[in-house]
Amino acid sequence: MKFDSIIKNGLVILENGEQEVEVGIKDGKIASIGHDLGEADNVIDAKGLIVSPGMVDAHVHITEPGGGYRDSWEGYETGTRASAKGGVTSFIEMPLNQVPATVDHKSIQEKFDAGKGKLSVDVASYGGLVPFNLNGGIQELDENGVVAYKCFVATCGDRSIEGDFMNVDDYSLYEGMKQIAKTGKLLSIHAENAAITDRLGEIAKANGETTLSAYVDTRPVFTELEPIRKIILFAKETGCRVHIVHVACEEGVEEVVKAQQEGVDITCETCTHYLYFYKEELDEIGPVVKCSPPIREKSRLEGMWKQVFDGNISFVTSDHSPCTPDLKDTDNAFEAWGGIAGVQNNVDVLFDEAVQKRNMSLKQFADIIATNPAKRFGLDAKGSISIGKDADFTFIKKDSPYTVAAEDLAYRHQISPYVGRTIGAQVVKTILRGQEIYDIEKGISDEANGRFI
Template identity: 30%
Template sequence: MSTHYREVDLVIRGAKVVSPDQIIEASVAIAGEHIVAVGHDDTMPPARQEMRADGLYLLPGAIDSHVHFRDPGYPNKETWRTGSAAAACGGVTTVFEMPNTNPPTGTIEALNLKLKAAESSYCDFGIHGLLGDDTIDHLEDLLEAGVTSFKAFVGNTFGNLPSPTDGALLEGFEKLAPLGIRTVVHAENSSIMARRQKRLVEAGRMDVHAHLAARPSVCEIEAIGRVLTLAEWAGARVHIAHHSAADSLFVIRAAKLRGVDVTVETCPQYMLLSTDDFTRFGGIMRVNPPIREKRHNQPLWDALMDGTIDMIATDHAPHTDEEQTRADIFKCDCGFPGVETQMPLMLTEVNRGRASLMDYVKWSSVAPAKAWGIYGTKGVIAPGAHADIAIVDLNRSGVLSQGKLQSISKLNPWNGRAVQGYPLHTLLRGRFVMRDGKLVTDAVGWGKSVKGIQKMPTPQPRNTHLYSSAILETPAGTAPHALPAGYPLPAVETEAAS
């Protein structure tokens, strides 16, 4: 496919272009920020610059739905400049950043501070606003001011933001369902975890295994079930963050079969690491939800393959060395950097035959682009799309080194791990932000918000006559469950029919 251009900015020749459905030998022409042609080399328009990519693969730039760039509030851990530089060097062209900064992204003022910090970004970005008891009344204002989506911390994590009450969570879903906006949920049961951690501390447990003991998989099972029940009732879109356990997959599968609009991410740490690695890495392994026993690894791969889990994210969560290496596991800050290492880790598994390169593109780019309403402009190498491209060498081998990371935070359990498959070059909207494995420093600030291109599918709200907003307008003496005229009743299966 091509469009007639007298001259374009760049033609990439000799590579193989990857989509979820096929890998084809094709050249790609770029004019300005967009791809204008994908096809046979002979059909390419003349270009001011040409690049040979023989033997390499062109992937849509990865889209990471879950990063913490820590700014504003914690620039000693990470900044937008360093975090986005790590993304660019990891073949990631778009990130969605979390609201547990300081101040949390739950007010217009806090959002504006974050948008100001993001002016130094090397990658494009979306902003998850905070859904909590104190933010329910101005979710719409946050959306208008630039938030793309929301995050509800149903399970506690860094920043110790209070979990929303179930009443606030439902009301938030009621507000967002008619707008079609998706909410990310950290789904763990805070009450169970707090009680178990308290008892472990009282018993003198501070070892790395105690963190897992405080957060068993039942916390994830219960919280996911509760969140999906509320979302299904309201017709809201939800996204389950960092799915960690084989045991809770049945809840997701059942919800998807019922038609609940739920997307799910998992992370390399839950697929590739286990309690077998605890002794070696100690407190660096403390993440929320916890890394679990080895039996959980393969079921997560299987769930990606069958569509129960939709995508790969990283939960890039940088901290200082001292914060990750305290003797008491419960005093170690949770998380480690991951946005720069995700692609080589996953390409290594592709090389091992665990998944295809087409699978990886689906998980790393296509699925998140669709979940956040930016597919077509992002997530695909096709005419009209942004020229967001990771140029990958599947044959290049190496060893991951924390000393080479762009992130301020260095300590991570991938250090010293052998990998095969690297992004060599990263283009964001037609501009190199990483070239020959090195950050293009003068591309700082090239990244911008995806808010302007976001277009979510038509909303599918349910039970709107019972929303909080509806019952508050119900006249005195009127039953709150009275259905509006013509309201469609659900089909009820009778014994005779069954």
């Protein structure tokens, strides 16, 4: 067989570990893995580089369409170009903050139309579970190809905007879980106790608190644990498969593990920023690092890493949730938008922190960025370097420190808490279905090769 491309000379992370092998690509798929594969129209030299499966980021927010309210937020073009530059070849897009939220046939079609011809990477879609789509919306989303559903038990959305996302009450959660169980798909849940965190925030603000440290204190660990326990109870009652997004404390992970041992089909993720930043430095960084659940104390960092190494946290995501700069430009942390721009710095930060600093195996690294999320969400063509899968790769240059500069960010708005940080590894090439979409020398490809999955 003559291949379209052959990757040579790299250390390739396969499903059973890393090997110095060649990878043959044909028609956008991985066609062969071995030695001396033969001829190809194109040879890709990966000498001195780690060849990893492209990251499957299971938690990304794109705000298109903006509905006249958020038209200046992150769009498909910039969000997917930043993904390509960061080594993310596929992501699962959340059903908010676009307007309208993705809650039924009409809204998901508007989303597909908005992204047409703009994707640099492949994009799978979440559908929303909200109190106002229990009469057919869940089924319409299933028919339109969502890979999973998402809901909030924490307060979310802007009630002054028609069609914006909305958190569920207990009945909507219960009824929605019953309906989603019939589809066989996952329900991913933002787990924070709304009543307590909202009221603590109101009290702190009224008392004149303005710091990020004070903001963290209004969302204590138990306000993550309580809803996780409720979700587990509802999952047992309804048979719904569930996933807890962006767990920020090891106690929350422990609740998930206990439920798994009891037979509940439940997993959890954390985010890169919960494994990197810590509470004591937040006020020095500023509101650009505000998120919820909040980033917790430095003393908790290694406990979260242990949960990752032990396999209790299934995978790591960015929760890329950017906004316009004005919504971060405030001295009052309670008034700032809560969301971090991070999709471009998933792979490099995680490789540096996990592999280079903590000696994680390359196989586990590939598992937490690609293999595990692809399996959990049924993205059968993605997630690993094996024959028949999509030819999606990120090439990583180890031990090559660089400092993140705002002008190097491909986001619509070049703000991120990683700006100014020195990261000890670099993404130097990204390949999507056999096509180069980013090279450190040539930049991001102008061809929109991505597809909706």
